[in-house]
Amino acid sequence: MRHDHLITSKQLSRPDIETVLDRAAEIDADPSAVADRHANTLLGLLFFEPSTRTKMSFETAMKRLGGDVVDMGSVESSSVKKGETLADTVRVIEGYTDALVLRHPKQGAATMASEFVDVPLLNAGDGAGHHPTQTMLDLYTIRENAGLDDLTIGIMGDLKYGRTVHSLAHALTNFETQQHFISPESLQLPREVVYDLHQRQDGTGIKEHESLEGVLPSLDVLYVTRIQRERFPDENEYQKVAGEYQIDAETLEAASDDLTVMHPLPRVDEIAPEIDDTDYAAYFDQAHNGVPVRMALLDLLLSDDRGIRGETDE
Ligand code: NCD
Numbered sequence: 105m106r107h108d109h110l111i112t113s114k115q116l117s118r119p120d121i122e123t124v125l126d127r128a129a130e131i132d133a134d135p136s137a138v139a140d141r142h143a144n145t146l147l148g149l150l151f152f153e154p155s156t157r158t159k160m161s162f163e164t165a166m167k168r169l170g171g172d173v174v175d176m177g178s179v180e181s182s183s184v185k186k187g188e189t190l191a192d193t194v195r196v197i198e199g200y201t202d203a204l205v206l207r208h209p210k211q212g213a214a215t216m217a218s219e220f221v222d223v224p225l226l227n228a229g230d231g232a233g234h235h236p237t238q239t240m241l242d243l244y245t246i247r248e249n250a251g252l253d254d255l256t257i258g259i260m261g262d263l264k265y266g267r268t269v270h271s272l273a274h275a276l277t278n279f280e281t282q283q284h285f286i287s288p289e290s291l292q293l294p295r296e297v298v299y300d301l302h303q304r305q306d307g308t309g310i311k312e313h314e315s316l317e318g319v320l321p322s323l324d325v326l327y328v329t330r331i332q333r334e335r336f337p338d339e340n341e342y343q344k345v346a347g348e349y350q351i352d353a354e355t356l357e358a359a360s361d362d363l364t365v366m367h368p369l370p371r372v373d374e375i376a377p378e379i380d381d382t383d384y385a386a387y388f389d390q391a392h393n394g395v396p397v398r399m400a401l402l403d404l405l406l407s408d409d410r411g412i413r414g415e416t417d418e
Pocket residue numbers: 157158229235238267268329330368369370
């Protein structure tokens with residue numbers, strides 16, 4: 105199997121994932137060894153939605169590999185404002201660059217865009233769809249803190265619109281995991297995602313809950329997410345669930361001492377700041393892991409021997 109574009113975590117096998125995580129660990133241990141590895145390489149950044157971590161960590165990663173970035177800037181200041189199609193925009197910018205990173209509010213945008221370009225295209229989030237590079241740094245963080253096999257993970261919050269959740273849940277089916285999904289009924293995982301997960305895992309490793317209480321003591325990792333306000337068609341619907349599913353020090357009294365709390369960030373009010381300085385909190389390390397993991401992804405996709413290729417029998 106060989107991938108020149110990274111669009112969804114569904115395309116990654118366990119060996120693919122391990123190739124990326126192992127490369128990231130190597131780079132993390134000695135970043136200076138790759139400092140000039142991609143000199144003269146240009147990465148195009150096309151962000152049609154707000155971003156802090158994803159965009160800045162891609163930029164940091166490319167620069168730490170010796171390359172540089174060109175940034176489309178905001179939608180307001182680009183030709184998109186004049187009515188240019190996404191297909192035209194990516195075709196033009198691929199002529200300036202060696203790889204593209206795309207974030208877009210519409211689900212499916214990355215798949216569509218990738219059909220128009222030959223340079224590697226990395227999906228940095230397509231609406232409520234997927235966010236596979238976030239998943240790789242999530243897996244890296246989980247592997248460092250709890251290991252990826254025999255893992256019991258709780259994924260809590262906005263499971264309907266949360267693209268980081270959709271990507272992570274799929275990727276975890278490559279490992280021996282028990283996944284508990286905790287959300288209000290209105291923000292449950294989309295049924296098509298549940299169907300896909302059942303296909304991958306016989307359904308044995310997947311359970312849905314409306315409350316954290318019953319499952320918290322059994323968890324190795326609790327992955328908390330933000331309610332995706334911008335994706336609600338109706339603000340009243342958001343108001344009905346806003347402020348639910350928050351955790352604080354009192355909540356965690358029932359947790360195992362070894363629990364790792366993660367969050368893709370940005371957080372709004374899901375995790376009380378009092379947890380930040382406890383041993384539970386891994387979310388700032390998780391964000392920092394975005395740099396070595398994205399360095400590894402870019403390195404694998406930009407090397408002469410291009411693509412993420414693990415050992416697989418597919
Ligand atoms: C996430 C996203 O954009 O999907 N942020 C990120 O990339 N770390 C999560 C979110 O916005 O809630």
